[in-house]
Amino acid sequence: MIFAASKIDVTDVTELQNYLAENTEFDETQKKVADTNHDGKTDISDATQIQKYIAEIIPEL
Numbered sequence: 001m002i003f004a005a006s007k008i009d010v011t012d013v014t015e016l017q018n019y020l021a022e023n024t025e026f027d028e029t030q031k032k033v034a035d036t037n038h039d040g041k042t043d044i045s046d047a048t049q050i051q052k053y054i055a056e057i058i059p060e061l
């Protein structure tokens with residue numbers, strides 16, 4: 001499950017990208033958690049934001 005571990009890492013981004021490519025399904029909780037920019041949509045912008053967080057370009061999600 002996305003963000004199930006205590007640390008956010010590339011596995012979370014990969015899981016979100018698989019969801020966006022319709023290779024896997026998310027339940028409503030996963031969609032809400034994955035909406036890191038809080039715009040009401042789970043999309044590529046959220047994946048990009050997670051990548052920036054992992055790369056320490058932004059300090060928090």
